[in-house]
Amino acid sequence: MNYAFSHNVQQVNLTCWFGNITCFPDDDIGFSLSLSNSQTIKHLTFSRCCYYDHIALTSTSKLSSLTTLHLDHITLYDGFFSNCPNLENLTLNCCRMLGSNAFKISHPRLCNLTVNQGQGHLVSNTLDVVAPQLKNLTITEFGGSYRISAPELASLLFRGFAPFMFSTDALNLLEKAQLSLYSLNGLDSPDAPSVISLLQKLHNVEDFSLSVEIVELLNSAVELISHQASPFANLKSLKILPRINCGWKHQHVQVIMSTEVKSYLLDSSPEATLTEVPSEHCCDLIAARALIFKKAENNHA
Structure with missing residues (x-):
């Protein structure tokens, strides 16, 4: 690391592997990353190989040049992102906040x-985001409540458990949204109020994609x-969109949208087009999203 920083390296991909050790989800490994001389680094990827444990990132050094950060299975302390004043792109995979069930992300320049x-990694139950310049937000496999303050948000992709609560400022600039929701036992009537509340918060959207589970819930x-x-x-x-968990069988589910649901979704925009995505594309959609995220990371590299 010191060699890389002394040679003004701008991109670092760091993967930690501690050998054949037994790790448990509650046993974080403390790791102090020395970045005090990293004033030129712009892109940092930091991940832990072991699928079931985390590394506690304890460095408090300021990363003044960092614009893109990708963390995988990392435990952070509250306030870590304040040490990255120019951060614009942030990807968090199976991460959590030290000593808290809430994950807080507050940053004035995040875009x-x-x-x-991740399924099986429900280590936080609240996502709290305050990002006045945020343009694109993707949330996958995160179960719980959400508090989102992002008045500049233009694109939202939400895939995972139906939220218990979704609180947000007005999303007056939202252009594109995709919602793919489910629950452990399937969406049912108790989920309806929170899902409808979420739909109402997206009222300015122009390009809207909904999973068939949401249509079925509204029908009920x-x-x-x-x-x-x-x-x-x-x-x-x-x-x-087709059902999320297809089991790779691509079983077709005919979308029978009731008159009331169709009116609720389309009456205020009679010129809008309605398209049903074929079920054989369900897994393709998931793969395509993964490819899009990968390309976005490469573009920022």
Whole structure:
């Protein structure tokens, strides 16, 4: 590391492997990363090989030049991101905050944020984001509550458990949104109020994609929407995505959208197109998203 920094390296990919040790999710490995001389580094990827444990990143050095950060299975202390004043792109995979069930991300210059908690890694139950310049937000496999303050948000991709609570400022600039929601036992009527509340917060969206599970949930809860006006006045395109967990069988599920649901989604935008994505593309969609994220990281490299 010292050699890299002394030669003004701008990109560092660091993977830690401590040998054949037995690790448990609650046993963080303390790791102090010496970055005191890293004033030229712009892109940092830091990951832990072992799937089931984390590294506690304890360095408090200021990373003044860092613009892109990718962390994988890392435990951070509250306030870590304040040491990266020029951070614009942040990807967090199976990370958590030291001593807290909430994951807090507050940064004035952050533009692109991806948070993936991973199935089987439900180590946080609240995601708290304050990012006044955030343009693109991706949340996958994160279960719990969400507090999002991102007034400049233009794109939202949300894939995972139906949120218990989703609180956000007005998203007046939102252009594109994709929601793919599920629960352990399938979406059911108790999930309907929180899902409908989330839909209403996305009322300015133009390009909207919903998983078939959401349509089925709305079909079962028409009494909650039948007397409400459609909130989507700017909608240009509505896509119905196939079921998330296909089991690689690609079984076709016919989307039977009730009149009430169709009115709720489309009445305020009668010119919007409605498209059902074929079920054989369900796994392709997941792979495509992974490819898009990878390309985005490479573009920032």
